[in-house]
Structure formats: C-alpha cells, structure tokens
Amino acid sequence: MIYTVGEMAKKIGVAPSTLRYYDKEGLLPFVERSSGGIRVFKEADYEWLKVIECLKKTGMPFKDIKTFIEMAMQGDETIDERLELIRKQRDEVGRQIAELKETMNTLNFKCWYYETAKSAGTTAVPRGMNLEELPEEFREIRKKLRGE
Amino acid sequence: MIYTVGEMAKKIGVAPSTLRYYDKEGLLPFVERSSGGIRVFKEADYEWLKVIECLKKTGMPFKDIKTFIEMAMQGDETIDERLELIRKQRDEVGRQIAELKETMNTLNFKCWYYETAKSAGTTAVPRGMNLEELPEEFREIRKKLRGE
C-alpha cells in the first residue's frame, strides 16, 4: 500500500502542509517521489512518522529529531549513538513525568483550598489556617507556595 | 519584605523582562507601584507568581491564566468558578501524565530495539522478529507503531 501526502497526513492525523514542512526541514529523507515529482509514502514510512511523533511528544526539537533520522539513514554503524539518544530522551521523559506529578500535587492542594473556601464561603478560612489544620499531604506544598 | 522587579525575578528564577511582560499582559494586577512608578512586589505576590508558574506548567495559555487571576481579584463570589477551573486543569494534567507514560512505553520499546540491534550488530534482527519473539510488554507497542 502506498499513500500520497494527503492520505498519509489523514492516516497519522496532521495537515498535509505539516508533512511537507517536515520534508522541507529534512525530517523525511526516506520519502520517495514519483516520476512526476509527487511524494510516495510507503507502509514503512508510517512507522518513521510514528517515531517522529513520539520524539516530538517528548519536546525534542526538530534539529535533534533530524539528527536521529539522519543517523538511522546511515545504517547499522550508528546503532550505539541511536541507543544513547533514545536513553537520554527516556530519562528526560522521566523528569517530565515527575514534574507533572508535582504540578498535580499543587493542583490537588488548590482544589482542597477552594473546596474549603466554598464550604466556608470565603478563601480567608483556608488561607488563614495553621499548618496543623490542613491535611498532612498539603503541608509541604503550601510551604513551597509561600516560599517558607 | 518587599522586592523590586529584579529581586523578585531572581527569587522565582525568571528574567525581569518576563515579569514586566506578564504585568503588561495583565497577569499581575496585584502588583503595586511606588510613588515614582516602580513596581513593588510583596511577600503575598510570590505566592501568586508560584500559582501562575504552576498553571503555566500545565500548558494553560496566558489568556486563561489571566481569567483565573481576574476572578481571584473579584473576591469570594468567584470561588465556585475558580474551583471548577482548577479541577478541569487537574484533569488535563492527568491526561498529560497518561500521554507521557505512553510515550515512555514507546521509548522503552525503542531502547529494547536498539539494545537487541546492538547485540546482533544489525537492526535487521529486532526488526525482523515475529511478535512472539519480543518481550510481551512490547508487542502492543510495536503493533501500534506499525499501524497494525
């Protein structure tokens, strides 16, 4: 099965212009052309696009994704470098998850804060509470928010 | 304790120009001015900045953060809306964490892929494996990557 840029764009859920842009930026060296100059995407290219999508989700900039793709085009000599790059990105995602969990904790605190304010009719109640009055899991979070 | 824009910027770890920009965009209506027109940040403002930082980490656009801050400036009448907004954002962060975990799974698969390729000396080995030959936890991931 082969696809035009529009068909592949639909298949992976982006605009055709996005794929053309990726191509222009050198992210799609594996895409071939018909005699008339039309891009011809193969089944295997879908997998490349999924990998690019994955790396993009980690926040990796184009420049680095391009480097990765170029290494892959070199063949088996670059296996070590590619493994290294993927490991680094995996660590990076680990950090991102940890940070989002911190953010989640802060939002949970704010939920509790406004739920308490709602019951009391005023934010003065949760705001004025002593540390010992708040649920144990929120004490450290409030200290951080207040810079204590 | 009070702070100038430069001092507060240092305290929260951003450039002074960033705080001025936030102020211009209406994110800091709580910041007061000296008789000479200089911004005067109070201790309580630090907490506001931390909340803004938290919302920014969730990917919330300025426009929405501004709405939240404006509601807070209205006082206790807006407690319900603020609770609602924070809850929605908490759900959003839940989705983001789930997505990052998916991304992490894909990267773990790619790590296994390149480790296997490294041992074999060629990516042809992990690429050519049948589903039953790969570790159970990677089978679904490879199917997704290949669009199966």
Added chain:
DNA sequence: TCTTGACTTAAAGTTAACTTTAAGTTTTAG
C-alpha cells in the same frame, strides 16, 4: 480531451511567549 481535485514549490504570514533595544526616570551609595 477536459475538468477537477490533489499535488508541487517558494515565500510570506501566524502565534505564543518571551527578549532586546532605545530613550528616559528613579533610587541608592559615596
């Protein structure tokens, strides 16, 4: 063959969140 829709490129436009610059004012240390 002709029409129509999808393709092509190059270049300009968009958006968000800053950052820098320029020209001028306020505050602080000596």
Added chain:
DNA sequence: CTAAAACTTAAAGTTAACTTTAAGTCAAGA
C-alpha cells in the same frame, strides 16, 4: 550632589512549528 545601577515604557526582534497564499503541475474519471 553626583554617578551608577536598576528601574520605566513602547516598540521592534526572536524562535519554533506550523499555516496560508500564489502560481503552477500532475493524475484520474467522464
């Protein structure tokens, strides 16, 4: 009182990742 550092605003510049536009070409169906 003065020099220097840090402040002020407005406006222009930056960056990444697209998106749109314009002008033209290719491919499939009637």
